[in-house]
Amino acid sequence: MSNGLASLFWFVAILALIPLSLWLLKRTPIGGAGGAGVIRSIGTLPISTNQRIVTVEVGAGDERRWLVLGVTPSSITTLHTMDPQDDAVAAPPMGPPGLQTVGPAFAQVLAKLRRGKDGSP
Structure with a gap:
């Protein structure tokens, strides 16, 4: 493996480890999961x-x-x-x-808009 490919491999590996680390941290007491x-x-x-x-x-x-x-x-x-x-x-x-949220949920507003003014689907 050339030096450039090795560097690219480690760069991609580190990028892949970031979300994995955050996911694991979220589920440990250090990340706040202990007080659920x-x-x-x-x-x-x-x-x-x-x-x-x-x-x-x-x-x-x-x-x-x-x-x-x-x-x-x-x-x-x-x-x-x-x-x-x-x-x-x-x-x-x-x-x-x-x-x-202060008013109706977004899903409710969207459903009203989709039905139209006359109430038909």
């Missing part, structure tokens, strides 16, 4: 572009608690702590700040 199921989002209420109130459930079994948190870019403050409510439904997983 310990905390879940219950609801979010945007107050302004940089502030929101978030309710999360922490703990398991009899030790479960709901925390109402005030979230700003510079801090997270516990506003209230309460017992979990059994009739509440968990919110969908939150994305990065500012990307939470």
Whole structure:
């Protein structure tokens, strides 16, 4: 194998290892996979572009608690702590700040547009 081909081989091998390494890191405790199921989002209420109130459930079994948190870019403050409510439904997983959906889901809007104004398919 010539020197140029060997260099190309190692370059491609390293490029292939990057996604593999990220995939493995995502599934280890170092990458955040160790805390799965310990905390879940219950609801979010945007107050302004940089502030929101978030309710999360922490703990398991009899030790479960709901925390109402005030979230700003510079801090997270516990506003209230309460017992979990059994009739509440968990919110969908939150994305990065500012990307939470505010209206109907994209799929619903697209379905309405495809049906047309008269409602026919």
